Amino acid sequence: MEKALELFSKLITGENVSNKENEDLYEEYNSNMEMYNIFGSMMDKLNLTLYQYKDALYITAGEQNKVFGYTNEELRKMLGLKVNKELYMCYFIIYNIITLFYKDSSSYTFQEYIKSEDVLKSVDGSLSSIVSKLDVIVKNELEENSFNAIALLWEELPLTHSTDLAVNTRAYKSSKLGYIKIAFNFLKEQNLFIEVEERYYANDRFKALIENYFEDFRGRLYEIMSEGVLN
Structure with missing residues (x-):
């Protein structure tokens, strides 16, 4: 849970998480199934979507997300x-x-x-x-x-x-x-x-x-x- 929260904190504040920056979190997400599942559950509950592209992670607000998106x-x-x-x-x-x-x-x-x-x-x-x-x-x-x-x-x-x-x-x-x-x-x-x-x-x-x-x-x-x- 602690690592999942740390990853969320980095991504939601715009920090890069990749195989070059915050690489420990990136590797943990890709190799630790428990963290992967916890983080995925967090994304679902918060109506956020995670994308992985060129060895980096990105999140964006889901549709009608009034907390992390814009009205x-x-x-x-x-x-x-x-x-x-x-x-x-x-x-x-x-x-x-x-x-x-x-x-x-x-x-x-x-x-x-x-x-x-x-x-x-x-x-x-x-x-x-x-x-x-x-x-x-x-x-x-x-x-x-x-x-x-x-x-x-x-x-x-x-x-x-x-x-x-x-x-x-x-x-x-x-x-x-x-x-x-x-x-x-x-x-x-x-x-x-x-x-x-x-x-x-x-x-x-x-x-x-x-x-x-x-x-x-x-x-x-x-x-x-x-x-x-x-x-």
Whole structure:
């Protein structure tokens, strides 16, 4: 129990646990069946999910986890947003970022890096395709209204909010590039991305979460995007 609690403490505070850092805990988890079972039981009871990727361990909050996850209100405050449609816009941008890096589980290959213009093109294309097929894709009025609201918000936004290139690298919700920057900043703050000269590289934590997400929690948005963009 003591080792399981120590492992939990390290992971929940963002420390690395791998065959190179906190390696004693990593080896204990992989070799001690009792600790493995105790830790697994803790994860289930706390609605957390453990992922193992490239000899390292990562945890993430399960769906509807109000203790270790974020509510919509908390996320709006973190991102400087006022209403849910702005938050859903950021969700949609983040989902496009994910699909740019990782298409599916068949190859387990990742894009090396992406830039804001890659995301801009992806969001433009996926929203346009989905909205044009809403009557076929959506299952209810709520889904239809949600995508219409996002599409209208995106359509009304200018590409940039300033002629000053330095200003346009900042996170403002008054332009498309500004929204993309908000999404990138959030992913960086969550220790999922590294930014180098406006290029965004996914770290192993991001890859672990996304690779397993595509296996376990693709959900309804994945279905809609697949039907709207691929068909």
